[in-house]
Amino acid sequence: MPIPDALSLLTRTPLFQGADRDTLAGLAGPAHVMTFGRGDAVFRAGDPADTLFIVAVGSVRIYRVGRGGRELTLGIDSSRQVLEPASVLGGETRHAAHAQALATPTVLLSFPADLVRHAVQHTPALAGAVIAHLARRDADTHRRLDALVFSGVGERLAAYLLEHAPAPHALPTNSDLAALLGTVPEIVSRKLGDFYRLGWIDLTRRTVTVTDERELQRLSEGL
Amino acid sequence: MPIPDALSLLTRTPLFQGADRDTLAGLAGPAHVMTFGRGDAVFRAGDPADTLFIVAVGSVRIYRVGRGGRELTLGIDSSRQVLEPASVLGGETRHAAHAQALATPTVLLSFPADLVRHAVQHTPALAGAVIAHLARRDADTHRRLDALVFSGVGERLAAYLLEHAPAPHALPTNSDLAALLGTVPEIVSRKLGDFYRLGWIDLTRRTVTVTDERELQRLSEGL
DNA sequence: CGTGATTTTGAGTGTCCTCAACATCTGTGG
DNA sequence: CCACAGATGTTGAGGACACTCAAAATCACG
Structure with a gap:
């Protein structure tokens, strides 16, 4: 599990494409490396946004919590993505x-926000x-x-499957899917069952494959 | 109905605060003035985004159309606001x-997008x-x-009223409200009626005033 | 004062959510 | 290899909420 050094990570970060090496080197200096385990909180809503995080290894879920503990996933950032760039x-x-x-x-990797803002x-x-x-x-969020x-949960799930499961795809847990789609795990379970019974997807041991792309497409566009 | 000249509008546009006068003057030159009437389309989804519009007089609604012609208002821009800055x-x-x-x-006022991008x-x-x-x-959209x-329509309507009607406020049509809240006119009518019957708002000739801020607040936060 | 738009209300329907029970899976230690 | 515990998935039943369609009432404006 090699941890890339700050500079080489920065040069390959999409958000920082276009910056010259010197600028990035100036940022790389004060970088810190932080390691987390599955489920660990990187930050919480309300925490000061004085640090910019870039993912080197693994992935991070950005989410909000609503009433009854229900969660809504706003995005998942993996390698070379910047966490919550808008806030920082x-x-x-x-x-x-x-x-x-x-x-x-x-x-x-963490960078002092004011340094990054200055560089930008x-x-x-x-x-x-x-x-x-x-x-x-902005465009993605509006979509x-x-x-x-x-559209309803069915449409949104169909869109998810079309995007992720043209080839076999390891499904997240129903809870994770629910947080992504803005619903609850039970509904995800039912809809997946429906799609399976209709013969639109294959589903074995949490691996899905779309078998009837046409029908899913029709559904995701609302008939 | 005075139409401000391009330069003075630009200098007072929030998005352009911080630009020096010369930069803005360079933009003001190629500006065009366009006049619309209520309901006129300024642009439509799919149109080329090669022009930046700034509102001088009046206001413009940005919206999407879904199945069955239902509309969702993404935002309303009035004086000195820039239309769809993200696209342009x-x-x-x-x-x-x-x-x-x-x-x-x-x-x-319209400006060639490439000129503006260059200036930025x-x-x-x-x-x-x-x-x-x-x-x-970005933060607003995530909210x-x-x-x-x-939350449900009731919560969202309560939040709208708290924001707009601490003082007497002329309500938009139910259709407009529905497009803003992500629902249909009938539901808006029913919820407004409920609030009125509960004594939470005063409603005469399409003018609302919040009379029980506490209760609306409670509702908008989901009990 | 009439006409068209808007609002209100009723009735019926479908989707989603909640709660609860049960089944299945996963990984651990015996 | 099996037994178990905890997590995850599935399914049923009941209810809440929002949507549709349609009719009636009200409003706005010429």
Whole structure:
């Protein structure tokens, strides 16, 4: 499990494409390496957002908690992704969501937020990459909004399967899927069962494969 | 109905705070003035996103259309707001949503997107303002996401009333409210009726006032 | 004062959620 | 290799909520 050094990770981080080596080297200096185990909290909503984390190894789930402990996953960041860039790079002082390591080990590099903000300010190419990245996130989130308003769990699950299971795919737990789709585990179970009975997916030992892409497509688009 | 000249509008546009006068003057040159009436389409989803619009007079609704013609309002931009900054400033080539003028007249200034992008690239203070703005939008949209997942129409309507009607407030039509809250007009009507009967709001000739802030607050937080 | 849009209300339906019981899987230690 | 415990998955029943369709009432405006 090699832990890449800060500089080589930075140069391969999509968000930082376009920054010259010197700028990145200046950031790499004060970097810290942090290691987490599955389930560990990286930060919690309300914590000061004074650190920028980049995933080196493993992955991290960003989520919010609602009434009754129900969770909504906002995103999952794996290698070379930046956690909650909006909170840290826009001047937010506190995190708006929780972050939790998904794998053991999950290795993160941490950078002082003000240093990163400074580098972004003074490196036009970097600023451009950050803007493009935030814009893309904005578009994604809006797509998710209208999926929640305009379609049901069936549609959203079908879309998930089409995206992840053209080839055999190891399903997350029903709880994880539910948090991703904005529902509860029982409903995920029922819908998966429905799809299986309809012959649209194959499902053995938590491995799914889409077998009738056409029908799932039809469903995900709402008939 | 004075139409401000492009430069003075630009200098007072929040998104462009921090740019020096010369930069803005360079943008103001190629600006066009466009006038719309209530209901006119400014652009539609799928249109090329090669123009940046800033509202000078009136307001513009950004929305998406789902199955059965149901609409979801993503945002309403009024004076000095920039329309769909994410599409135009992040390198998107097409608009992801529709935009429609809400008032007669609605006056917009239009700027070539590549010019604006260029200015943003080369003016660090501008880039910083754009990043902060996009980050704020990101946070807002995530708040909306979890409101949709974790709470019902009643909660969302209560939150709307608390935000807009501490003082008497002219209600939009039920259809408009429904598009804002992610539901249908009939439900808005019923919920407003409930609140009225409970004595939580006063409602005369489409003007609402919150009369029992405490109860609405309780509801909007889910008991 | 009439016409078209909007609001209100009723009735019926479907989806999702909750709670609870039961089944299955996974990994551990005997 | 088996037995067990805890986690996860499945299924049933009941209820809450939002949506649809349709009719009636009200409003806005010329």
